[in-house]
Amino acid sequence: MxxxxxxxxxxxxxxxxxxxxxxxxxxxxxxxxxxxxxxxxxxxxxxxxxxxxxxxxxxxxxxxxxxxxxxxxxxxxxxxxxxxxxxxxxxxxxxxxxxxxxxxxxxxxxxxxxxxxxxxxxxxxxxxxxxxxxxxxxxxxxxxxxxxxxxxxxxxxxxxxxxxxxxxxxxxxxxxxxxxxxxxxxxxxxxxxxxxxxxxxxxxxxxxxxxxxxxxxxxxxxxLPDERPLPAELVAFLDAGAPPVYVGFGSMPMHTSTDVAQVAIEAIRAQGRRALVRRGWADLALIDNRDDCFVVGEINQQALFGRVAAVVHHGGAGTTTTATRAGAPQVVVPQATDQPYWAGRVADLGIGAAHAGPTPTFESLSAALSTALAPETRARATAVAGEIRxxxxxxxxxxxxxxxxxxxxxxxx
CATH class of the missing domain: 3.40.50.2000 (Glycogen Phosphorylase B;)
Structure with missing residues (x-):
């Protein structure tokens, strides 16, 4: 056929x-x-x-x-x-x-x-x-x-x-x-x-x-099961400390005057966490040379999300599903179309936080990260992961x- x-x-x-x-x-x-x-x-x-x-x-x-x-x-x-x-x-x-x-x-x-x-x-x-x-x-x-x-x-x-x-x-x-x-x-x-x-x-x-x-x-x-290994440099970064917070916006170009990468990295650091930044269509980049941050391009998210403290993303259906399957707490910063819906589902299930609006500030993202990084959110995310087909x-x-x-x-x- x-x-x-x-x-x-x-x-x-x-x-x-x-x-x-x-x-x-x-x-x-x-x-x-x-x-x-x-x-x-x-x-x-x-x-x-x-x-x-x-x-x-x-x-x-x-x-x-x-x-x-x-x-x-x-x-x-x-x-x-x-x-x-x-x-x-x-x-x-x-x-x-x-x-x-x-x-x-x-x-x-x-x-x-x-x-x-x-x-x-x-x-x-x-x-x-x-x-x-x-x-x-x-x-x-x-x-x-x-x-x-x-x-x-x-x-x-x-x-x-x-x-x-x-x-x-x-x-x-x-x-x-x-x-x-x-x-x-x-x-x-x-x-x-x-x-x-x-x-x-x-x-x-x-x-x-x-x-x-x-x-x-x-x-x-x-x-699609992804069997690709994570790059050696990324594995070394992951092994060098506590699980980082991932931030990436997939296919969203992020048309905003705000430096999203700077806001995200500063908010993540304020939580005492390391940051892992994905370039994506928004071309996110590191803001300095400190060793608590790492930048990646195309990556096996299925393997990666099981090793992070939380996933900050745009709320695309695929990323939301991958993070949920991995049991990773989420902060969804919706940009358009169906993404506010997925943000709401993450919040309703108790597996993360829905950011209000498409443009994060240090204060708004810090508040959302506090919710996502709470022990009870991690426990709920782990439980829901076991139910996803x-x-x-x-x-x-x-x-x-x-x-x-x-x-x-x-x-x-």
């Missing part, structure tokens, strides 16, 4: 697909991945021997591009993404039995349209539940299209969300669909999500509440291949 996995987004949109690809291949499927052409994504896939079909511009370059996303420029950016999906995914999906679509809404809409045109099964996947309509939570607002503050009914907000998505992405999607002979879509969001979307998150960390409008399949998080990718791979097998006609003798 052949499966195409398609996404466009940051590392949090790509890395789960790598874990899923490995699980599918382990069950005998042939897999390829359509993703942005960023070097780190290419290296991730090359490391497990899965072909990358590049689509669109660099996700990192697009994230850092000026001006930032707005109601004025989102339709143009969406048109570019959708056209790129029609071009790259159409070629990559030839001969495939199924397509799995995720990533930002316009890219997923393009990928599912390609599957429709080719007549192959497609599945919509999300790595956080906030894009799935539900009366139990509100939708995320798009840049430049805030919801009216007087509207608090979640059902009404989801109707407004569908209108926003159609206004931003509908014309570009339907123009591309018409070019290949497909009929127009009158509700882009519902078309992308479908009636049975998959939610690839852990049910303890991200509990889904049933809703009559969607038959959500929660598979568990898609985790690690088989989500395998569960999803078996489900997809079983569905393909049931739908394929029997081979004649």
């Amino acid at each position: 052949r499966v195409l996995l398609s996404t466009y987004g940051s590392r949090g949109d790509v890395e789960p697909l790598v874990g899923f690809a490995v699980a599918l291949r382990g069950l005998g499927a042939e897999v390829r991945v359509c993703a942005p052409p960023d070097e780190e994504f290419a290296e991730l896939l090359a490391g497990v021997g899965v072909p990358l079909v590049p689509v669109g511009r660099s996700a990192r370059a697009l994230t850092a591009a000026a001006p930032p996303p707005s109601a004025a420029n989102l339709p143009q950016r969406a048109a570019e993404l959708i056209a790129g999906q029609f071009e790259a995914v159409t070629a990559a999906a030839e001969g495939c039995d199924a397509l799995v679509a995720t990533g930002v809404m316009p890219a997923a809409a393009g990928a599912r349209s390609v599957a429709e045109k080719l007549g192959i099964r497609s599945v919509s996947v999300t790595f956080q539940q906030l894009t799935l309509p539900s009366p139990h939570h509100p939708p995320l607002a798009y840049p430049g299209r805030p919801f009216p503050p007087e509207v608090t009914d979640n059902r009404v907000l989801w109707d407004l969300d569908a209108q926003s998505i159609d206004a931003l992405f509908g014309e570009a999607l339907n123009t591309n669909r018409a070019s290949v002979g497909l009929p127009p879509v009158d509700n882009v969001r519902d078309y992308v999500i479908g009636g049975q979307p998959w939610l690839a998150t852990d049910p303890i960390l991200d509990p889904w509440q049933e809703t009559p409008d969607l038959d959500v399949v929660q598979t568990g998080a898609w985790i 690690s088989d989500g990718a395998t569960v999803a791979a078996k489900l997809l291949l079983d569905e393909i097998s049931r739908e394929k006609p029997p081979v004649s003798a």
Whole structure:
């Protein structure tokens, strides 16, 4: 069987697909991945021997591009993404039995349209539940299209969300669909999500509440086991003293006038702790030459987080899940989209602190670290770690291949 996995987004949109690809291949499927052409994504896939079909511009370059996303420029950016999906995914999906679509809404809409045109099964996947309509939570607002503050009914907000998505992405999607002979879509969001979307998150960390409008399949998080050893210099730093506090913001560029690294290191030192700084897309760096701090680039977080006192991060789904699995107390400094949700889940579970707002100060980060470094937080984090599942990718791979097998006609003798 052949499966195409398609996404466009940051590392949090790509890395789960790598874990899923490995699980599918382990069950005998042939897999390829359509993703942005960023070097780190290419290296991730090359490391497990899965072909990358590049689509669109660099996700990192697009994230850092000026001006930032707005109601004025989102339709143009969406048109570019959708056209790129029609071009790259159409070629990559030839001969495939199924397509799995995720990533930002316009890219997923393009990928599912390609599957429709080719007549192959497609599945919509999300790595956080906030894009799935539900009366139990509100939708995320798009840049430049805030919801009216007087509207608090979640059902009404989801109707407004569908209108926003159609206004931003509908014309570009339907123009591309018409070019290949497909009929127009009158509700882009519902078309992308479908009636049975998959939610690839852990049910303890991200509990889904049933809703009559969607038959959500929660598979568990898609985790790629990372066997890479930690660099010798890092191991020496870890062995040289008490566990440090890790600080890193992943794929967030951190557009702020505040020197985040300086604030973080000073707050960590004030707790009597050493600091471990990850560069990431924010290009964090050390602030002096003292030997109580160490800087790293791309690193095996699965191995590292079990050796730190706490993890200060942006609240991406992947980092939150990795830290939770490792039993590491967390301070989540949310920057955008679903990250405030993950910060709230960390606080609700008692496994760390949710920082108020995206810009930490010495005082605010010190207060959050005091919570995260408390013995009771460590005890709770250790307990919750034992409840987090690690088989989500395998569960999803078996489900997809079983569905393909049931739908394929029997081979004649």
